[in-house]
Amino acid sequence: MTDTDLPRLNIAVLLPCYNEGKSIASVVIGFRKALPSARIYVYDNNSSDDTSSQAAFAGATVVPSRRQGKGNVVRQMFADIEADVYIMADGDGTYDPSAAPRMIDTLLADRADMVVGTRRNVTEDAGRNGHAFGNRLFNKIYRALFGSEFTDIFSGYRAFTRRFAKSFPASSPGFEIETEMSVHASSLRLPVSEIEFDYGRRVEGSESKLSTFRDGFRILRMMGMLMKETKPFVFFSAVSAVLFGTATLLSLPILVEYFETGLVSRMPTWMLAMTLTLGAMMSFTAGVILDSLARSRIEQKRIHYLSIAPARGEGGIGGRMQRTEDDPATYLQDLSRKTGT
Known part of the structure; x- marks a missing residue:
């Protein structure tokens, strides 16, 4: 897919960030190259380094997000931004921006509401042995509790339709947000797809914000809460x-x-x-x-x-550019202008 193949598709790239000043500029530049017409937003979650200035210098729109936690940032992003397709990734440089067009291709071709970019070999080498073990364990727990639609529930690289973004409640405050996204899709039986890509490493000097035990406990607690709520x-x-x-x-x-x-x-x-x-x-x-x-x-x-328009390129933001025949009031107005009545 090239960017000119979808002239009416409004794409927003959403990058939640906390202290990613060493990598965010290259991430923004990578997405600008992969998706030239996309709007790129960096939501700075109270960073103490130069994340905001680096992102702005690279050409992104920087938005402050004061409530700490990735889940809180995602909730704000989905509420703020209007688009046909949303691409969400991390600002640490571990996700390949050149895979974004393929994710959008899959989203449209499969008429899916969410495409998850699964990380190749992430359960074998996730940076730390604790992370790798946690990935294997929690993915097995998820498949046992909620279904087998996903093989990598913790991937932060995802593509969404507007319908998914605007119907997702996003109650999680932190890193549990990806798990909640997956459960939302499973409980509503939404069409989802996965594509696999290589998982990169952080740039030198950049540290992971994920705590093996603290966030692992939060994720397990979130799974229990979602199990109670959905089943x-x-x-x-x-x-x-x-x-x-x-x-x-x-x-x-x-x-x-x-x-x-x-x-x-x-x-x-x-x-x-x-x-x-x-x-x-x-x-x-x-x-x-x-x-x-x-x-x-x-x-x-x-x-x-x-009740939300799917907007998979059928029209502009929120489906507002769809055929006037689909809107009786607009259709009658156009007909009156044409006939002079």
Whole structure:
């Protein structure tokens, strides 16, 4: 694909950054070369180095983002920017800007709402052994909980339609945002695609902002929260099974003693077992009720998603350049002008 192949496609490149002064200029220049007509935005998340000046010097529009955390920045970017197609990448130089046209090609050809640029060999060498292990572990957990649509849920290199960007709630504050994007697509069963590319290394002197244990815990907590919100029956049934299993283990010796002697010598343990059994029943009931509410929420999200024009190049921003016949009021106005009535 060349840039002239899509004259009506409005593309925005979004780069959330925190202290990426050593690499951001080359990243911006790379995207300007790969997508000459795209608008490039660098959202500076309270950097203490020269990220903003380097990005502006390279030709990007720099926007301050005061609320700390990548998820907060992404929420602001999607709210601020209007475009047909959004390309999101990191400012650390690990993602290849020359792959962006291929991602847009895939987005249009597959009529997808999100294309994820999966990182080749990222689970074998992610800069640190802890990161590599975490990638393998969390991708397996994701596939077990939410589905097998994705092989690299942590990739920050993604292409979106306007429909996805404007329907995505983005509640995560930090690095969990990519996981939330994936769950959003899986729960609404949106069309998604993946393409693989080489994963680069940071420039010398640049440090990763990802903490293996702290952010790993946050991601795991986010997965649990999203599981509770999107699949409450499965979540609360699992809780119910754990409580009931524990109650059974505690009560079996007491029941055996009762049938043999007619006595209950460990009354506190029996009371604890009964309390856990009641908790298991309540948890299961909550799962049944909340499952109906979750289905209703997903239906509402789906309706909102469908109310947004897809704008995969059919028109300008938000589909405003689409055929006038698709808008009855505009069509009647044009018809009146043509007929002189």
